[in-house]
Amino acid sequence: MNSTRRTFVASSLALGAWPGIVLAQDKWPSRPLRIVSGGSAGGGSDMFVRVLETRLRERLGQPLYIDNKPGAGGMLAAGLTSSSPPDGHTYFVSNLATNAIGLALYAKPTFDPTKELPAVARISTLTNAVAVRADSGIDSIGALIARMKADPEKVFYGSAGVGTSSHLGGHMFVQRVGVPGKHVPYKGTAANLTALLAGEVMFSMDNLPLYVQQVKAGKLRLLAVTQSKRALNYPEVPTVQEAAGIGAFDVFSWYGLSASTGTPNAILERFGGEIVAALKDPGIAAAVRELGAEPAPLGPAEYQAFMQDEIRKWSPVVKSSGASVG
Structure with missing residues (x-):
């Protein structure tokens, strides 16, 4: 997101001027939740959302639907979500590739994960x-x-x-x-x-x-x-x-949800809390493990801090590898 748009978002939130923002906080969610995935239909990003969908629909009163936007290693989907209205109805399946590695890998990333796409919850590792x-x-x-x-x-x-x-x-x-x-x-x-x-x-x-x-x-x-x-x-x-005898080594992928830039904290906390609670359900946890992953729930603040740690971890690795896109 450029500085002009970021300033506009901040001003709109402060003044309550963004259409639907007050409604979003008082009556959220008022329509189905759009989950933007950077992968192709049926991929890992989709599967983890589908495991949670029934529980979240029952708790929130609205269904979740996946909007697949593959391209640029998921960065296209991240950028689209970032610029969506901050009314709590558009989310992105955040992950290692887009929200940590991508910042160092792409010469001109479409968003800055340290400032945009606020964390909702981590789902799995x-x-x-x-x-x-x-x-x-x-x-x-x-x-x-x-x-x-x-x-x-x-x-x-x-x-x-x-x-x-x-x-x-x-x-x-x-x-x-x-x-x-x-x-x-x-x-x-x-x-x-x-x-x-x-x-x-x-x-x-x-x-x-x-x-x-x-x-x-x-x-x-x-x-x-x-x-x-x-x-x-x-x-x-x-x-x-x-x-292996080569020192500390901890490589794993992870998936979670992040919101469009400027989404109110009250919505982040509510949605993140529902996801964390769902992952503690034995049946849902078992379904995540059936996909070969582990449930790894983190709420908004913890997930945001985790992603920042991952950026610090992977940036020097990307640089030493010489990998670069764009």
Whole structure:
């Protein structure tokens, strides 16, 4: 958002001049809630919202509908939401790519997540995992590191694209190991998985659910999860941090909701509180885990602080990787 529009929003809020803003606070929500997603229909962003939709509809008296606006790695959807009226009826599925990595990755980001798109609630976290072909002869993260050091010219790692957590996590890993691994970006997670199965890369570090079916089929092996704590569904799989001997390592994706710029705090608190309460319901928590993620509820203030921490964490990683868009 440019400074002229930001000033206009602030002035409008102070004077109560934005159409519908008083109504939004007194009778919110007065119509269905629009949830703008930067992913394609049926993707991860959509699934976490759908898990919550029934509970939130019952509590708020209005349905939620997903408006998919893919493009520019989710930054298009973020920008559209940011400039929507601040009446509490338009939200964005905020996530690691757009609200943390994107600020450093894009030369001209369409919004500033530290000043725009105020936080509503964090919904979930989703660990990545280091995976290799089952027939690679690599049976542990230590064995992978030994292979990398023994044959550094063959250290290729795949990702779902430049600037994704699979790219930057892989970059952090090879940097810590001390081997100049070669990044091979593919067009999305499906293509990255196909490349790993075909033996085009030595390993990849994408979202854990991507690998589950191929692990069950005996085609891939999980070596470690990248979050600093073990995954509840795979307690036998160690973390990179505990098994690799390369220091602190905590790579994971996350999803939540953010509001259009200028949305009143009363609405943020009400909506955020409903989401946090919903995620404490055992049935909803189980549904989130069925998607391969963990419920990770944070209210507005905590989620905003978390995102600022993530920006500080990922900015130097993006810069050291040399990744840049636009």
